[in-house]
Amino acid sequence: MTRRLTAIFLALLLALGMMSIAAAEDGYPIEGDWEITIWCPLSALISPYVTNAAETPAIQELCRVTGVKLNFIHPTTGQEKENFNLLIAGGDIPDIMYTSQYAGGNTMGVDDGVYADLTDLVEQYMPHYYHYLSNDDEFRKLSTTEDGRVIAIYNYKDMVEPFWWRTQFRADLLEEFGMDEPCTIAEYEAFFDKVLETHPEITPFSLPNDGLNGAFMCAWDFGIIQQSRTADFYLEGDHAQSGYYAEGMYDYLKLMHDWYEKGYISKDFMSEDPTTLFQTGKVACVTGNGYEMYPTCNELGIPITCGPYARVNEGDKIHTLRHYWHNNAAETFVSGKVKGEKLEVILKFLDYGYTEEGILTYNFGTEGFTWDEVDENGYPIYNDFMLNNENYPIANAEAMLKVHAYAVPRWRYGDGICMATNQKNPDNWAYRARWGDDPDVDDSYGLPPFVLDADASERRAEIMNNVETHAKEMVLKYITGAADLANFDTEYTQVLKDFGVEEAIEITQAGYEAYLAK
Amino acid sequence: MRRSSKRVNESVDIVRLTYFQRLWRNMRHYPSLYLLFIPVLLYFLIFKYGPMFGAVIAFEKYRPARGILHSQWVGLKNFREFLTGPYAKRTIINTLMLNFWQILIGFPAPILLAILLNEVQHTRYKKVVQTTSYLPYFISLVVVCGIIKDFTASDGLFSDILASFGFPRENLLTDPRYYRAIYVASSLWQACGWGSILYIATLTNTDPQLYEAATIDGAGRFRCIWHVTLPALLPVIIVQLIMRIGNIMSYGADRTLLLYSPAVYDKADIISSFVYRYGLQDLNFSFASAVDLFNSVINLILLYTANKVSGKLTGESLW
Known part of the structure; x- marks a missing residue:
């Protein structure tokens, strides 16, 4: 027994020794007296407690382990773009900038000297990041511009996780009617009829404010199942297509108009948030972020369950967007103004998120602070300080105590592994994972989020501005019946064509081909 | 005798002096007045005249990092793009129509309220009505x-x-059918009482003898209003109306942004909300500035015309 203990002790000592060697090799904390300014929006999860991210224990811990002092500039919520461009126009460029807000886009930002061109620097100063960049071909394609430059640092995540954007139902009503979660359009209608019949105080269904619901558009083979991106460009076979210009749009609008006329859809869908309508018990079915709605509804006492994506007939194949998890919207840019040693330090700081120690720090927090031991897979188990913090509820604790929503790129574990919320409430995670194994759903329609070059992206934005204004207006009018779907071809399709939507699709297609050829 | 001759000499002198010499002389005479004026002058220089140079970006392809001086010059491209684009006609018509209704209903309302309040004899009742009518103005x-x-x-x-x-x-x-009605009614409710203050103040300064004289001459209430109250208000009404017309193109952006949605763009999208969407949300700074500059030019023309017409018709004008 003693011998075994000694062996374990020695093994542990050895492991510790190796870890400390690794840490020494990594060279963190960085030596010297460095201050780095980070521009990023203030997360809503921490804003109830602090006005600046630097005040959170998470960032203080990060400063301690990396050895740099971090200062944060937060824009006013809702005015991020405006604030950012005012800052740039005033001549100040923060050292690190989270997400691209520069008027004119990423590549133009580099041309104008706002963002640094990191192409020749990553190999030397960000060796850990460069490792993924040079070994994962898809990641390299997604993380470089059309001409192969590295202008931003991206999160890396090597796993696909179940998606949370699903249609949610009042579980008690389904039970009352003896129904399963609807799947086909006919089943939806049967459910809505029952609701109208038996619960006149509840509206059966509501749409997002813009009238576009990807979880139903997909029944006609178009659209993206995600909030606010529903009618974006997607991939059909090997051709780019615009959701606004897709053939299925007519069928989708016809159904929604029908449902509006029958009283299935809330008359206030244009102004009321569907999630709020559901959570206040006014509406029996909406499409939304189940992952967030599930715990909230449990708290509010609204029975909730989620269903598969809608389809016209049982067994129809549904094509959705592939979720490029390892390259999500979290782009991080470095100031084009800093040079020399400071630039090296900034890159080294950014590289931390891809080092062994950094991956743990960014995904789980620092050892001894948010976790003390690891499970059989080597994943840290959160301690009481994180899971049952007396100051913050779990969702906020996650953002206050570990780096969760800041401008620091990193190698990311899946939410199922690294989120304290899921460790505390495994049923949350189970709820999100439901229907994730639907055999009729594939992700072949996703257009990779490649970066267009400056001129192309400007031209496309110019066209899509008009296209979207017109399309969004007409979509709402068709649903409410203010415009007649009989004139769909002339009032909608033809107008979008006149506005140049086909050119915008061509630009996207050319960008996609350039991406493939990289 | 000697003093008055000196004064005559002085005024002859003044005529011969240039504008700046006269200004200098005036400043030496009334230094404290000019001192008081300095903050006002600075305000206009910094906040009104300074930014005018920024309007240059309407003729450029502005990029924040390059600044106003180094961005690419594109001439009238942005103006052409707006005027030949699909939304120019609609936003201009909407701006004019919304203002037409606003002025038709919203402008006379405070005047009417002031006249009615002027006729109320019961002071306490009058005060209560007045105060309650102001209140909505103070709600955000x-x-x-x-x-x-x-x-x-x-x-x-x-x-x-x-x-x-x-x-x-x-x-x-x-x-879309009810949008303008809701817009006009809500701003009427909010601004009517506040707007009447100026007219009520003017009326309190009206000589009561005029009313007495009119009554002695046999005038009834309506005659009194027609012949005494309204003429007393006329100069203020004219000035207010000209100023309001000068505001047409820039009026109502905030209320529109808070009330409209894509479903009612048809009737609700005015030039300023269009500028907001394209300029601040989509970051087309130059395009938005061009639209706004175009807007201001029309505004100036409207103001100038209104002033001229009013001068001709009523003899009252701003300048």
């Missing part, structure tokens, strides 16, 4: 628009009232 516009959204929802107060008369329940604010 965001709050007011939030209330309007709730009231016009399909389960809101207005829908309840309409439903009790047998109308179907609709969301009124997202129906």
Whole structure:
């Protein structure tokens, strides 16, 4: 027994020794007296407690382990773009900038000297990041511009996780009617009829404010199942297509108009948030972020369950967007103004998120602070300080105590592994994972989020501005019946064509081909 | 005798002096007045004249990091793009129509309120009415628009009232037919009382003898209003009207942004909301500035015309 203990002790000592060697090799904390300014929006999860991210224990811990002092500039919520461009126009460029807000886009930002061109620097100063960049071909394609430059640092995540954007139902009503979660359009209608019949105080269904619901558009083979991106460009076979210009749009609008006329859809869908309508018990079915709605509804006492994506007939194949998890919207840019040693330090700081120690720090927090031991897979188990913090509820604790929503790129574990919320409430995670194994759903329609070059992206934005204004207006009018779907071809399709939507699709297609050829 | 001759000499001198010499002389005579004027001057220089140079970006392809001086010059491209684009006609018409209704209904209302209050004899009652009519003005516009959204929802107060008369329940604010009515009515409710202050103040300064004289001459209430109250108000009304017309193109952006939605763009999208969307949300700074500059030019023309017409018709004008 003693011998075994000694062996374990020695093994542990050895492991510790190796870890400390690794840490020494990594060279963190960085030596010297460095201050780095980070521009990023203030997360809503921490804003109830602090006005600046630097005040959170998470960032203080990060400063301690990396050895740099971090200062944060937060824009006013809702005015991020405006604030950012005012800052740039005033001549100040923060050292690190989270997400691209520069008027004119990423590549133009580099041309104008706002963002640094990191192409020749990553190999030397960000060796850990460069490792993924040079070994994962898809990641390299997604993380470089059309001409192969590295202008931003991206999160890396090597796993696909179940998606949370699903249609949610009042579980008690389904039970009352003896129904399963609807799947086909006919089943939806049967459910809505029952609701109208038996619960006149509840509206059966509501749409997002813009009238576009990807979880139903997909029944006609178009659209993206995600909030606010529903009618974006997607991939059909090997051709780019615009959701606004897709053939299925007519069928989708016809159904929604029908449902509006029958009283299935809330008359206030244009102004009321569907999630709020559901959570206040006014509406029996909406499409939304189940992952967030599930715990909230449990708290509010609204029975909730989620269903598969809608389809016209049982067994129809549904094509959705592939979720490029390892390259999500979290782009991080470095100031084009800093040079020399400071630039090296900034890159080294950014590289931390891809080092062994950094991956743990960014995904789980620092050892001894948010976790003390690891499970059989080597994943840290959160301690009481994180899971049952007396100051913050779990969702906020996650953002206050570990780096969760800041401008620091990193190698990311899946939410199922690294989120304290899921460790505390495994049923949350189970709820999100439901229907994730639907055999009729594939992700072949996703257009990779490649970066267009400056001129192309400007031209496309110019066209899509008009296209979207017109399309969004007409979509709402068709649903409410203010415009007649009989004139769909002339009032909608033809107008979008006149506005140049086909050119915008061509630009996207050319960008996609350039991406493939990289 | 000697003093007056000196004064004559002085005025002869003044005529011969240039503008700046006269200004200098005036400044030496009344230094404290000019000292008082300095903050006002600075305000206009810094906040009104300074930014005018920024309007140059309307002729450029502005990029923040390059600044005004180094961005690419594109001439009238942005103006052409707006005027030949699909939304120029609609936003201009909407701006004019919204203002037409606003002026037709919203402008006379405070005058009417002031005249009515002027006729009220019971001081306490008058004060109460006056104060309650001011109150909505002090509620933040965001709050007011939030209330309007709730009231016009399909389960809101207005829908309840309409439903009790047998109308179907609709969301009124997202129906293009009602949008302008809701807009005008809500701003009437909010601004009427406040707007009447100026007129009431003018009326308190009207010589009571005029009313007495009119009454002795046999004038009734309406005659008194017509021949005494209105003429007393006329100069103020004219000035207010000219100023209001000068505001047409820039009026109402905030209320529009808070109330409209894509469903009512047809009737609701005005030039300023269009500029907001394209300029601040989509970051087309140059395009938005071009539209706004175009807007200001029209504004100037309107103001100038209104002033001229008023000068001709009533003899009252701003300059």
